[in-house]
Amino acid sequence: MAAVTKALAQSGQKRSPQDIIAAREGKKRLVEATQKYGRGKAVRLKGIKDKKLRGNLRAVEDRYQTAALRAKDAEILLENDGGFLEPEGELEKTYKVRQDDIKENIGIEVAKKGFELKLEDFGPYRADYTRNGKNLLLAGRKGHIATMDWRAGKLGCELQLGETIRDAKWLHNNQYFAVAQQKYVYIYDHSGAELHCLNKHVEARYLEFLPYHFLLASAATSGFLKYTDTSTGQLVAELPTRLGSPTSLCQNPWNAILHVGHQNGTVSLWSPNSQTALVKALVHRGPVRSMAIDRQGRYMVSTGQDMRMNVWDIRMFKSIHSYSCYQPGASVSISERGLTAVGWGTKVSVWRGLFDAAAANEEKVQSPYMSWGGDGQRIETVRWCPFEDVLGVTHDKGFASVIVPGAGEPNFDSMEVNPYETIKQRQEAEVKALLNKLQPEMISLDPDYIGKIDNVTETKRREERQEEQKPEDAIEKLKNRGRGRNSALRKYLRKKGKTNVIDEKRLKAEALQSERKSRQNEALQNQRQELGPALSRFASKKDS
Secondary structure: OHHHHHHHHHHOOOOOHHHHHHHHHHHHHHHHHHHHHOOOOOOOOOOOOOHHHHHHHHHHHHHHHHHHHHHHHHHHHOOOOOOOOOOOOOOOOHHHOOHHHHHHOOOHHHHOOOEEEEOOOOOOEEEEEOOOOOEEEEEEOOOEEEEEEOOOOEEEEEEEOOOOEEEEEEOOOOOEEEEEEOOOEEEEEOOOOEEEEEOOOOOEEEEEEEOOOOEEEEEEOOOEEEEEEOOOOOEEEEEEOOOOOOOEEEEOOOOOOEEEEOOOOEEEEEOOOOOOOOEEEEOOOOOEEEEEEOOOOOEEEEEEOOOEEEEEEOOOOEEEEEEEOOOOEEEEEEOOOOOEEEEEOOEEEEEOOHHHHHHOOOOOOOOOOEEEEOOOOOEEEEEEOOOOOEEEEEEOOEEEEEEOOOOOOOOOOOOOOOOOOOHHHHHHHHHHHHHOOOOHHHOOOOOOOOOOOOOOOHHHHHHHHHHHOOOOOHHHHHHOOOOOOOOHHHHHHHHHHOOOOOOHHHHHHHHHHHHHHHHHHHHHHHHHHHHHHHHHHHOOOOOO
């Protein structure tokens, strides 16, 4: 469209009303696509003098615009749409709807996704889903490990380790998982065979895996945060938090920054490139029990021992809303569509619209979207299953899969994560992920800083350099020059002596010359005294 308009303008032909309307529609469509799928502000090409650089940047901007338009056109392929529970009147509340009522009004296959596992002997349990939501990992505090394809109800492996388990995490796919045991962190494969013992990770309490960097991070009881590259087995970083034993750990999926909660109510942000915390924020008046961040990296929800649930805008590190809990929140998790699940005591509350209210500067949400529990089972963790309207809840008596309408993303990108991948697709995805692996040095608060152009002009840099430099003094330059009849200072005085103008520089030069003469005379007198009256005539008259 832009090329046709430019060609018509260059040829001098008058555009028809249809062309003008089409051009306006194309421009409007480009603006809408850029607002939704764009990559920030465009580069100002007018301020770049280098023709080659300007042409390359123009080509890059054209590709960005083409990508945004194609993404806008691909919306027609997003056929599926998620639906929430909607009340019929003001007096009807969605949090009063029970799981039995939901199962009676949905399909049989979907109703099968809501189930409970009674595991009373080895709890409390911690759970984790794979990135595509296909497999489930359960880890009991007393040593029980189980993996399963939860949709098909097929058990993968089952282990009894016989020692305390603090946390467990899937790695890049369903073939490997890491377990934080009593002393070290171990890595197992899908069959339950022990592959590695990470003896550098001592007494790890929490685990996190960064899928795009292949980094396994652990927060230990000693207060150290450690990163290990699972593709090479090397310890990348070992960072002391210096704030005691951590109370929670989570990662920001937008920029791979780790958030660590501490006993004094602060949350510190860490990158493997810095030995000190990037940011420290006081978020609670007591220990931080759990944290979660939405996938756009904009908002953080935290729960603390002070029985509060706080919503933070981490772009400005500003508190937006605060909600009260009847008991300290044990775990919090945010779904792909912005639903926030909080487990406190024996109940789970699901909140809807927390971030919409924050973005619009509206009042906080008055009541939760759904609730579950209250049967005497103390909640340990809550985890959303990717691409499913399912919330996994672990407690001291087992595991429960709760159906929450509208939680999962209905349209997934199979090139990124495929919930229905085959063995061949999984192998190819693993090879591509290793080839495209990001280096730990690229982790920062702003993930878009690589490839940006420094818009500061050369003139401004020159002005800054001149401000930093001290003003030059002509007399100071002449101090250490050659001495004698043809020295720079004598030449300067002879040149200035031809005029009758006496300025500050001339006075300073004369003072410098008189100081040198007095120093020479003093040195000559000292030398004559040393030589005595007989040899004093041979004393050197040069400045020593």
